[in-house]
């Protein structure tokens with residue numbers, strides 16, 4: 577059965593649940609803080625606790641693939657179970673895998689994350705465009721075919737990203753600006769929201785030099801542990817703030833393992849986002 581386009585599903589989720597995305601990042605230090613061992617059983621317990629606590633509350637879960645991959649095939653099995661449970665609870669899944677490669681290999685990544693027959697099938701995936709935006713084509717095509725989304729790294733939340741992303745091309749545009757232009761072209765005419773998003777860090781301050789009007793979602797990591805707050809969103813995103821999906825991982829996860837405390841932490845961030853975004857441009 578073909579599902580509605582990701583952009584439409586995401587807009588609906590944001591309207592009904594609020595836009596907050598909670599990252600599932602089972603850091604070894606968090607496992608320890610939760611009284612769990614740094615092993616597959618600890619990983620499984622941590623992940624199940626987060627999904628059970630927040631699966632009916634948040635719009636989007638963003639599992640960070642690296643924290644599962646570090647346990648090999650058993651870690652991926654935990655991730656597969658989490659995807660099924662999150663889906664059952666009604667949350668969208670954005671796999672944070674940041675894959676990038678030549679087009680022929682990108683086809684295999686598309687099969688991994690954007691093919692409904694794959695055990696790691698997700699609603700959307702993060703991709704790196706630094707082998708050229710065109711190298712992402714197999715994933716963009718698979719996303720359209722299967723009602724999925726793609727989030728392309730444009731302006732990442734870490735300061736080191738700037739040497740690549742703000743480099744200026746021969747045509748005078750920065751690399752990031754060019755990526756945003758590509759995304760706007762992919763999303764042209766889509767309603768209510770395109771399925772091709774950009775990753776734009778909430779840590780970056782005023783971004784008015786960039787045209788963030790890509791008619792697609794803007795994933796905003798960096799809130800919480802990296803120092804940004806929901807109150808920063810209007811300054812960073814300006815008029816595009818309505819399309820922002822604010823993402824928090826450690827800022828919520830550090831409140832576990834108590835489920836009520838996890839829920840309360842996510843609700844606090846959601847409230848702060850509502851306050852900040854609800855008044856933006858008013």
Ligand SMILES: O=c1ccn([C@@H]2O[C@H](COP(=O)(O)O)[C@@H](O)[C@H]2O)c(=O)[nH]1
Nearest residue numbers: 599640732733734797801802824825826
């Ligand atoms: O620009 C980016 C892109 C992705 N991330 C990822 O988001 C989370 C952030 O975790 P916090 O604990 O909320 O800092 C993590 O998985 C990163 O890999 C990012 O931070 N910045």
